[in-house]
Amino acid sequence: MGRSGGHRNVLSGFRLRPDTERIRGRQAPMSDPVKGSVTDAGSPQGQVHRMVPVLPLRDIVVFPHSFLPLSVGRKSTVQMLRDATREAAEADPSGSGKVMLAVLTQKDDSVDNPGEDDLYRVGTAARLEKQVRMREGTVRIVIRGSFRFRVERIVQTEPYVRADIRVLDGTVGANKTVEFEALTRKIREELQEMIKTDLFPRAREVMKTQLARVGSAGQLADFVAEQLPSLNTEMRQEILQTLSIEDRLGLAYAAILREKQVRDLGRSIESKVKSEVGRTQREFFLREQMKAIQKELGEGDDSTKEMDELREKIEKAGMPEEAEKEALREFRRLGRIPPASAEYTVGRTYLDWLVRVPWDKRTEDKYDIPRAKDILEADHYDLEKVKDRILEFLAVRERKPDQKGPILCFAGPPGVGKTSLGRSIAKAVGREFVRLSLGGIRDEAEIRGHRRTYIGALPGQIVQGLVRAGTRNPVFMLDEVDKLGMDFRGDPSSALLEVLDPEQNDTFRDHYLDLAFDLSDVLFIATANMMDPVPPALRDRMEILGLQGYTEEEKIQIAVRHILPRQLENHGLEEEEDQPVFGRESLALIIRDYTREAGLRNMERSIAKICRKAVRKLAEGEAGPLQVSPEVVSELLGAPTSLSRELVERVSVPGVAVGLAWTPVGGDILFAEASRMKGNTRLTLTGQLGDVMKESATAALSWVRQHGATYGIQTGFYRKSDIHFHVPEGSTPKDGPSAGITLVAALISVLTGTVCRPELAMTGEITLTGHVLPVGGIKEKLLAAHRYGIREVILPRLNEGSFLEDVPDEIRDALQIHLVSNLEETIPIIFPNLAPAPTIPGPSIAAGTTPDQMLMQ
Ligand SMILES: Nc1ncnc2c1ncn2[C@@H]1O[C@H](COP(=O)(O)OP(=O)(O)OP(=O)(O)O)[C@@H](O)[C@H]1O
Numbered sequence: 001m002g003r004s005g006g007h008r009n010v011l012s013g014f015r016l017r018p019d020t021e022r023i024r025g026r027q028a029p030m031s032d033p034v035k036g037s038v039t040d041a042g043s044p045q046g047q048v049h050r051m052v053p054v055l056p057l058r059d060i061v062v063f064p065h066s067f068l069p070l071s072v073g074r075k076s077t078v079q080m081l082r083d084a085t086r087e088a089a090e091a092d093p094s095g096s097g098k099v100m101l102a103v104l105t106q107k108d109d110s111v112d113n114p115g116e117d118d119l120y121r122v123g124t125a126a127r128l129e130k131q132v133r134m135r136e137g138t139v140r141i142v143i144r145g146s147f148r149f150r151v152e153r154i155v156q157t158e159p160y161v162r163a164d165i166r167v168l169d170g171t172v173g174a175n176k177t178v179e180f181e182a183l184t185r186k187i188r189e190e191l192q193e194m195i196k197t198d199l200f201p202r203a204r205e206v207m208k209t210q211l212a213r214v215g216s217a218g219q220l221a222d223f224v225a226e227q228l229p230s231l232n233t234e235m236r237q238e239i240l241q242t243l244s245i246e247d248r249l250g251l252a253y254a255a256i257l258r259e260k261q262v263r264d265l266g267r268s269i270e271s272k273v274k275s276e277v278g279r280t281q282r283e284f285f286l287r288e289q290m291k292a293i294q295k296e297l298g299e300g301d302d303s304t305k306e307m308d309e310l311r312e313k314i315e316k317a318g319m320p321e322e323a324e325k326e327a328l329r330e331f332r333r334l335g336r337i338p339p340a341s342a343e344y345t346v347g348r349t350y351l352d353w354l355v356r357v358p359w360d361k362r363t364e365d366k367y368d369i370p371r372a373k374d375i376l377e378a379d380h381y382d383l384e385k386v387k388d389r390i391l392e393f394l395a396v397r398e399r400k401p402d403q404k405g406p407i408l409c410f411a412g413p414p415g416v417g418k419t420s421l422g423r424s425i426a427k428a429v430g431r432e433f434v435r436l437s438l439g440g441i442r443d444e445a446e447i448r449g450h451r452r453t454y455i456g457a458l459p460g461q462i463v464q465g466l467v468r469a470g471t472r473n474p475v476f477m478l479d480e481v482d483k484l485g486m487d488f489r490g491d492p493s494s495a496l497l498e499v500l501d502p503e504q505n506d507t508f509r510d511h512y513l514d515l516a517f518d519l520s521d522v523l524f525i526a527t528a529n530m531m532d533p534v535p536p537a538l539r540d541r542m543e544i545l546g547l548q549g550y551t552e553e554e555k556i557q558i559a560v561r562h563i564l565p566r567q568l569e570n571h572g573l574e575e576e577e578d579q580p581v582f583g584r585e586s587l588a589l590i591i592r593d594y595t596r597e598a599g600l601r602n603m604e605r606s607i608a609k610i611c612r613k614a615v616r617k618l619a620e621g622e623a624g625p626l627q628v629s630p631e632v633v634s635e636l637l638g639a640p641t642s643l644s645r646e647l648v649e650r651v652s653v654p655g656v657a658v659g660l661a662w663t664p665v666g667g668d669i670l671f672a673e674a675s676r677m678k679g680n681t682r683l684t685l686t687g688q689l690g691d692v693m694k695e696s697a698t699a700a701l702s703w704v705r706q707h708g709a710t711y712g713i714q715t716g717f718y719r720k721s722d723i724h725f726h727v728p729e730g731s732t733p734k735d736g737p738s739a740g741i742t743l744v745a746a747l748i749s750v751l752t753g754t755v756c757r758p759e760l761a762m763t764g765e766i767t768l769t770g771h772v773l774p775v776g777g778i779k780e781k782l783l784a785a786h787r788y789g790i791r792e793v794i795l796p797r798l799n800e801g802s803f804l805e806d807v808p809d810e811i812r813d814a815l816q817i818h819l820v821s822n823l824e825e826t827i828p829i830i831f832p833n834l835a836p837a838p839t840i841p842g843p844s845i846a847a848g849t850t851p852d853q854m855l856m857q
Pocket residue numbers: 379380381382383413414415416417418419420421479527558562563599600601604
């Protein structure tokens with residue numbers, strides 16, 4: 001027997017039967033529309049009906065007054081219907097004989113051919129109201145429940161079941177109407193409430209009418225059992241078998257309470273599901289829309305693939321536990337944010353940085369000292385002291401790899417090979433090399449990164465450098481530590497201190513990554529042009545290796561051995577017949593007239609320029625190697641920027657003297673100018689005069705006023721004069737006391753109207769009593785003098801030691817050096833024609849006298 005196909009709608013309650021509609025074309029009423037008190041009438045109670053054909057049902061319990069359509073599919077049942085119909089027709093040839101069926105519910109609905117034990121013993125006798133044979137062999141029937149019965153005996157099982165049945169009284173205790181009143185009313189109220197809240201309007205009306213037609217209390221209990229969807233077959237069967245009305249009402253009420261619970265639960269699930277479904281559906285819809293837009297724009301939908309790749313990268317990045325946890329957390333968050341949002345981009349960029357940081361990638365160190373020596377030798381000419389120190393440094397590291405030794409700092413003018421030494425160290429130990437220029441960094445965040453809350457935040461330069469290196473243990477060159485700035489955005493040098501401090505740098509925390517990174521494997525090397533501006537705390541961490549400028553000869557050697565071969569290779573001039581041939585004089589010319597530097601930067605640039613021109617000439621079909629003679633140099637590089645000529649011109653008037661200065665970019669010459677005007681004893685100082693040089697100017701004036709007469713200067717010259725000192729700035733700022741004798745020379749020159757000699761330069765600090773004190777940077781200054789073609793130099797005698805020690809022979813040989821102890825010795829060297837008169841001691845000057853007061857004397 002097939003099921004009726006009755007559809008139970010959990011959410012809306014009551015059972016709706018689509019089959020009913022199909023058969024009758026409209027919603028069939030669920031119960032017999034009989035009015036008034038209904039007993040299980042139709043058969044006297046206790047009466048036994050014999051040989052009644054049994055209609056076994058799966059999952060459905062039929063009650064008296066039930067009126068329901070069913071679909072019959074089992075062959076045995078179809079046959080049973082045919083036989084029963086025939087028998088009824090035979091018994092009542094008038095045609096009004098109704099077929100009566102004993103409807104029994106199966107205990108187990110999986111049984112196909114139920115026997116005696118598979119059926120409940122209590123059922124409902126029903127009349128067959130209608131039957132329609134369908135094409136596929138099934139029969140649609142409509143039955144109407146009549147009375148409860150109990151099976152007395154199964155009299156036949158094949159081909160279908162027949163039984164003798166006894167009519168039961170389903171109205172036991174029906175006279176106690178008052179007692180039932182409260183319960184009946186309650187049940188009705190509950191049912192009405194359910195109908196109101198849970199049904200669609202049309203079904204609600206049908207149900208209301210049916211409930212209104214339910215007359216007796218027993219019938220009400222049956223109605224509940226039949227209609228409440230949450231009851232199962234056993235519960236319904238139990239209500240059917242309960243003959244006492246009181247008990248049946250009790251069971252029905254319990255069923256209602258249960259139903260209410262189930263509905264409340266259903267509602268809360270429904271609202272949860274609804275809100276979840278609403279949100280997911282919305283997101284889904286938006287994502288789909290976005291995909292469509294991307295597709296339209298031809299951007300494709302690679303996001304899933306991309307996310308998979310990202311996850312793989314996170315897993316392979318070798319992050320420490322803390323970092324990996326954070327990365328996966330961010331990754332999961334990313335999965336929940338729409339990819340087009342700004343937040344997604346921020347998260348994505350963060351993860352991209354995280355996976356690029358070389359958490360566990362490192363190179364194996366090679367501490368092979370002889371090999372390191374070869375590499376340093378091959379890459380660098382001279383610099384013996386520095387190379388020795390580097391080799392010692394490496395040797396100690398070999399013995400004690402975790403040595404938290406000093407940080408090397410190469411100090412010297414630009415272009416003397418600081419960076420290239422760093423590269424050679426990296427090559428020698430087999431590490432990657434990265435370089436970070438600290439020049440102009442004023443913001444701590446550039447070292448340590450911006451916090452992620454800033455739009456466009458990035459990791460700091462240290463982390464970026466490591467990412468560039470691709471390993472966690474590169475040689476990291478911090479260029480120009482002396483140029484670190486500091487302002488309201490924080491002090492970058494304190495961040496740098498942390499980076500360089502071996503006690504702290506194993507847990508360096510970049511603000512952007514916000515994760516600890518161990519920097520202790522990094523080999524930091526610093527460079528600086530001068531050490532004075534480097535904050536003392538930073539200087540303390542470093543061992544300073546000084547590199548000075550090169551002499552002309554050294555430069556020629558470096559050019560021939562290193563720079564030329566490199567530039568030829570860079571310009572694709574490997575073939576000998578293509579290579580330009582540089583003569584020694586040409587290189588000297590470039591050094592002397594085209595580059596004014598302590599290092600080799602401009603020289604390398606000039607050589608590169610000539611190589612470019614040579615390549616072009618070859619390309620234009622000019623055969624043979626280019627012979628780079630001095631004339632060709634002039635032709636290719638243009639007019640020389642020779643200073644010697646400028647020197648002669650500038651010193652051709654009285655009042656100008658040539659001094660030597662030390663600057664952060666190497667030695668340089670300076671012009672000290674003095675002039676005298678009619679006036680009122682005023683001293684004016686202009687130009688690039690630092691505080692120290694201003695003091696030197698005042699001291700120079702005082703000395704000349706005291707001793708000027710010796711050199712033919714009118715005593716009291718200052719009374720009707722204003723004196724003006726000026727030191728043109730030139731390209732590089734210069735400061736220091738070493739201009740003392742130069743200022744004296746300029747003043748005497750203007751006061752006596754005698755020009756200084758252009759081939760003579762000088763340096764030395766003076767005291768008020770005319771002593772010449774030692775100064776710094778002797779080697780640099782002499783190299784500069786040589787570069788400019790100066791032939792004579794006046795130096796303080798007290799510098800004799802460093803002059804003999806530091807200055808290369810070649811320079812010493814090329815320059816005539818005058819060592820002086822006081823100005824009396826000095827002036828005749830500068831002005832040989834000013835005959836010194838016997839010394840007349842001047843008036844002594846009280847301490848604390850101002851320049852103006854002095855001028856008044
Ligand atoms: N002693 C040397 N031997 C060989 N080549 C040298 C030597 N000194 C400098 N050079 C070459 O001169 C050029 C400039 O040197 P480098 O860039 O290392 O200078 P630097 O001191 O680092 O300058 P900066 O302070 O401006 O960074 C490089 O090509 C370098 O190879």
